[in-house]
Amino acid sequence: MLLLLALLGAALLGAALLGAALLSWKRAPARNKIPRAQKHREMALKQMEALAQRLRQQEPDLDPKPILELPLVQLAQKLRDEELSLESVLCSYLEQALKVHQEVNCLTDFLGECEEQLQALKKLKKSERGLLYGIPISLKDPFDCMGHDSTCGIAQFLEKPATKDGVIVKVFKAQGAIPFVKTNIPQTLLSWDCSNPIYGQTLNPLNLKKTSGGSSGGEGALLAERGSILGMGTDTGGSIRIPASFCGVYGLRTTGYRLSYSGVATAIKGKKSVTTVAGPLARDVESLALCLRALLSEDMHWLDPTVPPIPFREEVYSSNRPLRIGYYESDGYTQPSPSMARAVQLTCRLLQDAGHQVIPFSIPHIEYAFEHLYTGGLFADGGATLLQKLEGDIVDPSIKGLVNQLRLPDLLKCFLAWILKYTDPRAGQSFEEVRGVGTPKRLWEQQAAVEVMRAWEDLKGLLELGQQRPGCTCPCLANNDYWWSYPFQPLLSLQEYQQEFIAKWRSLDLDVLLAPSLDPAFCIGYPALAPESASYMGLYNLLNFPVGVVPVTTVTLQDEEELAFYKGYYGDSSDKNFKEGARGSVGLPVAVQCIALPWEEELCLRLMKEVDTLVKNQKAPN
Template sequence: MMPGVAWLLVLLLLALLVAALHSWQRAPARSKIPRAQKRRVEALQRMEALARRLREQEPSLDPRPILELPLDRLVQKLWDEELSLESVLCSYLEEALTVHQEVNCLTDFLDECEEQLQALKKLKKTERGLLYGVPISLKDPFNCKGHDSTCGLAQFLEKPAAKDGVIVKVLKAQGAIPFVKTNIPQTLFSSECSNPIYGQTLNPLRLKKSPGGSSGGEGVLLAQGGSILGMGTDTGGSIRIPASFCGVCGLRTTGYRLSYSGVASAIKGQKSVTTVAGPMARDVESLVLCLRALLSEDMHRLDPTVPFMPFREEIYSSNQPLRIGYCESDGFTQPSPSMARAMRLTSRLLQDAGHQVIPFSIPRIEYAVKHLFVGGLFADGGATLLEKLEGDIVDPCMKTMINQLRLPDLLKCFLAWILKYIEPRASQNLEEMRGVRTPKKLWEQHSAVEEYRQEFIARWRSLDLDVLLTPAVDPAFDVGYSGKASDSFSYLHLYNILNFPIGVVRVTSVTPQDEEDLAFYKGYYGDSSDTYFREALQGSVGLPVAVQCIALPWEEELCLRFMKEVETLVKNHREPEL
């Protein structure tokens, strides 16, 4: 046999062995996933059964008036006993099931909500919390005793939480009734909302569109009225993207203002990029009420690493004019026509209301989003993420990233060199995905993040700003595009490096003119990411467009005050009908 042929046979055998090994490794996933899917079916059947039992107590119940109540009025009616706890829970159980049938957003039903309802009925009025009787939805990774927190990973299945996480405990102490968990992308490291266990969640506003991620299930459930208040998490926009794509409000809090104890994660230990928990709702006042409830003594008592900082009413209720930084573009991603128009509209409304709007530019944006964000996220070369996927089926929304991480370092380096002049941002991604490689380099990376944060704050202080206004990323992408156009999320990634509180508020909708102008979109780099961004946004007339309201660390109250100002001005401004 010729030596060349022999080598080919050896390589073929090796390839077959590798394929067989991967098939064997996936076997545990294949055995766990059908069982998890069956458990979800059974859980939702129990949810339907509870809804039926509650409805039998009030056969004439009309859920519409209940579902239309804003959170503050709902709480007041529950406190005054104008509404029963049963009627409110029944209304949201039924509506959540209806929404799920359309868009596939639920992963689990929290059976204990019925027992909690009965316990709340026994409380004296003086013992009722700020969220008394409010049904609340939770993103999948929030630990609830006896339930899996899967992060969309087979490896995390059949490992129910031994106890509630801190945030869940505080919400329950304040009278909230967690009743469902919602869908996420596999590993949470995606702006889509799909995983091999529970499948793809769709955007109810247009079913070919993504709801965003990773808190996508929360976004759609809130947008369609199946929940009135939810909790999400945010590593690179995971609260803000779904809020923007689905037309609801979301708040990314300062890291460590809320406890992260008892929230599952595919990656623990990375420090450069701050992952946080935060509320999502249909309006700003609901976010405020949730934060008032969360920032209680219970939060600090249950997790002493969280500072005891009660909600500062005097900051939120102030009516002093604001000095607002205005940043229509970050210089890295050209805003879409609707993003730019939303910024100009909001700026004009703010100025007409007596606020000062001052131009602001982002320092060293490419360095921040590539070297600090991507480099910080994959400081270990993706080893931890790949470890969590061992034996699992890789979801389509994750395949591009995972395939890149699995490349040998030499090949990453070679491809980065080839792409340097034709796809510079893709080249930088591959370079940063190699990881920092030594403890010394990791410390240097941490130092670089802190230096950049101080540089950003210095520019902010030099203009004597109170808050900052920037675009969100919208409208919603077509399903499957978030990974292809990931560079466009620079507007969101930056603030997880800075660790600033930041909220999303809807201000307008995509117009036919926005759609026409999109045809001429080129982007700043003219690369594949810019092309995919344009393609992802097509067919979006009528979909929501939001802005981001930003404050300095620990200034959630000021951030919310700014969000409320924007929300109020937009509500009082009548745009022409589409």
């Protein structure tokens, strides 16, 4: 029997390798497009440098440092009051963005039309100037700008410039902002590293051996070194929050559909159970609030009527009433790094001392939620859409493991899932989830996540493993929250899981929730080797809650020493790679996540502001 299985596995693997060989033969179109795209970027950056020089000639004595150090709110006010010229501000950010790009490779395109927009803004009356009048902003690659590619790091998307600006870009321009660059991303956007075959790897400016995070990694790197003052990213599983955390800036994942997603490119369309959203990154909380005030204007709903006409609620954001704040140090699925746990402890202590109530909270059914609802929802089509987008393309190392996994025949995925559940259960479950749902009927069932019970063979395997895996200290396994209910009970639908989560929230009468952010920044290449670590972030795309990231501390030598004893809850390959990826991070930023219920961005920002103020006051000299 074992010999038969081995032969079957070898045959299927041979078929997969043959398929990979055929795909490599089809890569010629990608090889033709990529050099042209690289040449285009080179020319665009030269145009950017030329504009900076022209603006510099108008003000040869310009000192950009005081401008770059101004917070967004103050810079916007000075521009509206004409205390600073539009030219001086744009010149300062053009020059700085070019410097940052030379160090970390974060830019993909220059939006040359910014010069014409600047001239048009100068003709406006004071009464016509928007909230972001004259503010240079950066945009993640997928945001459509007329005449420019939105590549998603995929060769198939090259040389297909957008025919018009996306809705968010139009609203920014109506508010007086000047989009001036587009920033780098990982191929397909489905990685929290930041590398693609077209534009290469973006580095973390705080430590060049580390990744800037993904998928909004170019934004995080540029903002960290003041090459931009406000940027827009997207978030499918932490793609705004991870780069913000890794680079020490601030980011906000909004509730799905609070901001328009019309005119934002994507590698996977049609998924319903995992919500991808747009959101801002900036250098402080007030900047995020100002950005939302500007975007949540009448223009947003007029341009995209599917966006609810909910303006920014100032009274919620400005309230001073004490908050009831739930918190957890661990999600029960990924053991937090020492710095992650310490960041939550520190923040809880500061909030409690300031008069807020902090209440322990635990995540229900986290293993099932992340593995089945999140991962299964993301790849409900078995990866067919993603693989179609990569036909003829060069696959970047940051997603190569995922792509190879998706390309395997379903029978081999099933075989590997069965084998690995005894040695590397989370990897085995991953093979099970990426098989897809097979039929439209099962797709609808998956989107509602109404599943049949697991097979008796699964139960037998669990019985062999015992009530708890040897050496596993994972809380969700210790109380049998998942492994004993999973084979017997009809599985929770996504809607039921959301309701259960909210019911637990309501039972504690919480206003907001405080949680670890994924930290510290990983070494380049390691995000692909520890995908389960994103459980802290992906959960809230599943729930569709607004979440903000605030840096609160940095990795200490003691954190680094304690990391040497990190085991993880499973002791599997992902846990081991988490430990290796987080090594060598002394001095790097560590953040927390601030979470609110859907449509409560203002309350989320309120908690972010409270945390940020308390942390900064603690650091300020007496």
